[in-house]
Amino acid sequence: MFPTPIEKTSRNWQLTYQAMLPAALVLWLLPLLAVALFSIKPDADFTSGNYWGVPSSFNFLENYGKVFFASDMPKYLLNSVLITVPTVIGCVILSSMTGFALGVYKFKANLWVFFMFVAGNFVPFQILMVPVRDLTLDMGLYNTKIGLVLFHVAFQTGFCTLFMRNFIRALPFELIEAARVEGVAEWRIFWFVVLPLMKPALAAMSVLIFTFIWNDFFWAVVLTQGAESQPVTAGITSFNAQYRAAYHLMSAGSIVAALPPVAMFFLMQRHFIAGLTLGAVK
Amino acid sequence: MSSPTKARTQRSWYKRNEIAVTPWLFLAPGVVAFLLYVIFPIFQSINISFYEWDGLGEAYWVGLSNYEELYWDDAFYVSLRNNLIWLVLYLLAIPAGLAIALFLNQTVTGIRLYKSLFFFPFVISQVVVGLVFSWFYDPSFGLLNQILGVVGLGPINVLGDERFVTYGIIAAGIWPQTAYCMILYLTGLNAVDPEQIEAARLDGAKGLRMLWHVIIPQLKPATFIAFVVTIIGALRSFDLISIMTGGGPFGESRVLSFYMFEVALSEYGFRMGYGAAIAVVLFLIMLCFIAYFLYSMYQDDKGGR
Numbered sequence: 212m213f214p215t216p217i218e219k220t221s222r223n224w225q226l227t228y229q230a231m232l233p234a235a236l237v238l239w240l241l242p243l244l245a246v247a248l249f250s251i252k253p254d255a256d257f258t259s260g261n262y263w264g265v266p267s268s269f270n271f272l273e274n275y276g277k278v279f280f281a282s283d284m285p286k287y288l289l290n291s292v293l294i295t296v297p298t299v300i301g302c303v304i305l306s307s308m309t310g311f312a313l314g315v316y317k318f319k320a321n322l323w324v325f326f327m328f329v330a331g332n333f334v335p336f337q338i339l340m341v342p343v344r345d346l347t348l349d350m351g352l353y354n355t356k357i358g359l360v361l362f363h364v365a366f367q368t369g370f371c372t373l374f375m376r377n378f379i380r381a382l383p384f385e386l387i388e389a390a391r392v393e394g395v396a397e398w399r400i401f402w403f404v405v406l407p408l409m410k411p412a413l414a415a416m417s418v419l420i421f422t423f424i425w426n427d428f429f430w431a432v433v434l435t436q437g438a439e440s441q442p443v444t445a446g447i448t449s450f451n452a453q454y455r456a457a458y459h460l461m462s463a464g465s466i467v468a469a470l471p472p473v474a475m476f477f478l479m480q481r482h483f484i485a486g487l488t489l490g491a492v493k
Numbered sequence: 494m495s496s497p498t499k500a501r502t503q504r505s506w507y508k509r510n511e512i513a514v515t516p517w518l519f520l521a522p523g524v525v526a527f528l529l530y531v532i533f534p535i536f537q538s539i540n541i542s543f544y545e546w547d548g549l550g551e552a553y554w555v556g557l558s559n560y561e562e563l564y565w566d567d568a569f570y571v572s573l574r575n576n577l578i579w580l581v582l583y584l585l586a587i588p589a590g591l592a593i594a595l596f597l598n599q600t601v602t603g604i605r606l607y608k609s610l611f612f613f614p615f616v617i618s619q620v621v622v623g624l625v626f627s628w629f630y631d632p633s634f635g636l637l638n639q640i641l642g643v644v645g646l647g648p649i650n651v652l653g654d655e656r657f658v659t660y661g662i663i664a665a666g667i668w669p670q671t672a673y674c675m676i677l678y679l680t681g682l683n684a685v686d687p688e689q690i691e692a693a694r695l696d697g698a699k700g701l702r703m704l705w706h707v708i709i710p711q712l713k714p715a716t717f718i719a720f721v722v723t724i725i726g727a728l729r730s731f732d733l734i735s736i737m738t739g740g741g742p743f744g745e746s747r748v749l750s751f752y753m754f755e756v757a758l759s760e761y762g763f764r765m766g767y768g769a770a771i772a773v774v775l776f777l778i779m780l781c782f783i784a785y786f787l788y789s790m791y792q793d794d795k796g797g798r
Contacts, residue, residue, distance in 0.1 A: 213682065213690055213708050215699075217599045229601065236610055242629040242668075243614070245636050249628070262634040309523035312516035322794070324520060326787055331531040333725055333783045337753040337772040341541055341548075341765050342534035344758075365530035368523045397515040426618035428732040433758065444620045448736070451624070458628070469621040476616045480609060487673070488680035491715040 249462035250274055257458055274463040282453065283438045284464060287446030291471070294356050294363070294442050295424045299417050301364035302371045306416070307409060309368065310375025311401050315387060325376060332369030336429050339366075344433055354435050359442075362434065363424050371416055374489060378412040379405065415486030418479045422472040443468045535776070542769035548757075552766070559770035568744050569771065572752040575659050576728065576778070579748060582663045583670060583727035587719045590674025591712075595704075597675070598682045608679060615672040623736030626665035627652060652738050655745035662733050662746055670726055674719045681715030682708075717789065724782050728775065749775040 217228055237244065248263075253270040261267065278284050313325050343362055344353070352358030382405070390400045431445035438446065447468050454460040476483050507514070542559055546552035563569050597608050614622065629636050632650040641649065651661035685708060693707045709716070731750045734740060740747040740755060747755070749771055757768025 212598070212687060213685060213703065214595055214598065217601055228599070232601075232604075232607055235596070236607060239611060240613065241636065242625045243617075245629060246625050260634075263636070263639060305523040305526065308519040312519035316512065316516035318513065318516060321516075322791075324524065326791075327532065328523075328527060329790065330783050330787060331527060331535075333779065333786065334531065334535065335728055335750060335772065335775045335779050336731070337750050337768075338538045338776040339531060339534040340538075340754070340772065341757060341769055342537035343530060345548075346530070346534070361526075362530055365526035368527050369531065372523060397511050401519070422616060426620070428618065428620050428735070429754075432735075433754075444618050444732075447620060447624070461624070462628075465621045465624050469617045472616050472618070473613070476612075477609065484612075484676060484680070488677055488715075488718075491677045491680045491718050492684040 246462045246465060249458050250466055252459050254457065254459060257456075270459065274459050275467070277460055278463045278467055282450055282460075282464070283446060284443070284450060284467060286438050287441060287443040287450070288467070288471075290356060290440055290446070291425055291442040291444075294359050295421055297360045298363040298367065298424045299420050301360065302367045302420050303413055303417060305364065305368045306371030306375045307406065307413065308401075309372040310379050310409075311405055313372065313376040314379030314382075315384075315400075315405070325372070328369040328372040332366075332373065340433055347434055354437065354440050356435075356440050359430060359434050359440070362430060363427070367420055367423070371420065374416050374486070375409065375412060377490065378409065382408055411482070411485070414479070415482040415489070418475055418483045419486045421475055422483075425472050538769045538772055538776075541766055542773050544766045546765040548763045548765045555766065559767050562767065563770055563774070568747065568752060569749075571744060572747045572749045572771075573774075575746065575748045576775075578659055579663055579666075579727045579730055580724065582660070583667060583723050584720075586667045586670035586674050586723055587716065589667070589671040590676075590719065591678045593671065593675045594678035594682060598679060608676075612672045612676050614669040615676070617669065619666075619669070619732035620736050622665055622669060623733045626661075626668075626733075627737045630661055652746075653742055655742055658738055658742065658746040662730075662737055665737065666726070666730060666733050670723055673722060677715045677719050678712060681712040685711045721786055725779075728779055728782075749778075 217225055248266070251269060251271045251274065252261075252266045253268050253273070256262070256264075256267055259267075309328070313321055347353050347358045347362065350358070352361065386404055386408075387400055390404050395404075425442070426444060427442070428444040431442050435441045435445065438449070441449075447464060450464050451461050454464070541552070543554060543556060544552040545555045545559070593611060597604065597611060630638075630651040632638060632648050632653065637651070638648040641647070649657065651657045689707055689711070690703070693703055698707060729750065730748055731754065734746055734748060734751045735754075738746045740751055744752075753768045753771040753775065756762070756764050756771060
């Protein structure tokens with residue numbers, strides 16, 4: 212193990228390390244801790260200039276209550292859910308199929324199709340912006356959640372195909388060959404042999420896509436406007452405009468907007484990290 | 494007499510070609526969606542860049558004049574310069590991530606929680622990171638200036654000063670990116686071969702020499718991915734700029750992706766053609782990296798099945 216395990220070092224260094232850990236963490240998360248502190252302060256603290264002192268009262272419930280009951284925030288959150296969840300489902304369906312096709316079959320165009328997905332996935336969003344917005348307008352889906360979902364599913368299929376294909380390639384190929392020898396139809400091999408083995412990869416991928424899509428800002432701005440279809444990343448700017456200079460509410464709003472992916476991360480940590488670091492180890 | 498034969502040939506055509514046809518059936522929905530929303534739009538954008546178009550009315554063919562205008566456009570060069578600064582400075586996230594990973598690669602109690610909390614910034618949306626950092630930088634009450642005040646340095650308006658603004662935003666972007674690189678390296682360090690480390694220790698290698706000659710070569714796959722995601726992240730920068738400064742002050746914090754959006758879709762006008770031309774330039778820059786990434790993956794893939 213590198214660096215030298217802490218239990219094999221001097222007592223002094225062990226104690227220093229134990230003390231450095233929390234200090235480094237506080238320093239690392241300082242900007243976030245500041246926002247967390249803001250979000251429980253009462254309005255009066257800001258007008259009296261008490262930005263960084265001890266809160267004069269603990270206003271957690273008041274501030275977060277206002278975010279949930281006196282603003283459009285719940286609407287934005289619901290929009291985000293209604294955009295993110297269908298996108299995840301769509302990606303899982305499309306990419307388990309494309310990943311299966313590219314991971315199991317040998318055919319001439321295989322690598323080319325695969326590279327198309329990979330290359331497209333790296334493309335800057337701006338080169339797609341004008342035509343995609345146009346396409347969405349033409350389909351009458353501008354400023355709808357479904358318009359955003361369709362684009363996200365299509366675009367994320369690039370990343371997901373890369374992910375699934377690499378995973379399927381690492382599966383033991385003998386399983387598929389054995390099934391073929393038995394005369395099992397190809398689609399049944401997909402459904403009964405490969406799909407059950409893909410479960411961990413699909414879980415990892417779903418958590419990642421959930422986070423990516425929840426945190427998307429650019430496409431939300433390009434393809435939607437207004438509280439009826441905007442997700443929370445785009446909605447937070449209108450929220451902040453509504454509560455200009457009310458830092459306690461803006462802070463509480465930001466924390467609420469950031470929370471779902473954070474919760475997802477802590478609940479599904481193993482899958483999340485497995486997905487994110489796929490390929491980091493050979 | 495003919496009908497059973499026909500039925501058999503029909504069934505057997507599919508059976509005979511099952512292995513050839515099935516992958517295309519499975520690929521069809523994904524490929525169609527991807528072509529429609531990603532591949533075709535790239536070519537459409539290239540095409541639009543030769544037109545003058547407001548997005549609604551008639552589009553006029555103007556040849557290369559959008560690119561000519563770009564050539565004389567100061568704002569374009571400011572954006573391009575900032576893009577380069579982003580690219581170079583963003584790469585700092587890789588050594589920073591490695592440093593934190595080395596710091597956290599221990600087995601003391603509670604280390605798992607520490608690792609998750611260090612990773613935390615990556616999970617938060619860039620919009621929130623942008624908001625958090627713009628308050629952090631705030632000249633009147635921001636924490637940064639409070640700290641600087643203690644040391645005796647005057648308040649700096651990071652986001653209002655054209656000298657600092659791009660660096661201020663990049664610092665905000667490096668924060669989650671470092672967390673990402675850290676998690677890549679933590680996973681990589683987990684898989685480093687302990688026997689090689691022991692052997693190197695017996696040979697008297699330790700500290701930085703060990704890191705450089707034994708550990709980093711084994712972390713190569715993690716470094717490659719960190720490099721890919723960091724380059725992409727740097728060139729995709731849009732959210733932070735949009736949230737923190739809106740390109741200001743005086744357009745000094747623009748990058749190509751933001752400038753393109755501003756030209757094509759903001760109150761400054763709906764110049765789709767000109768915007769598309771900017772996007773094409775950004776795309777060409779990215780294409781160099783994409784070609785390199787694909788080449789590396791291809792080299793890798795030849796070893797596999």
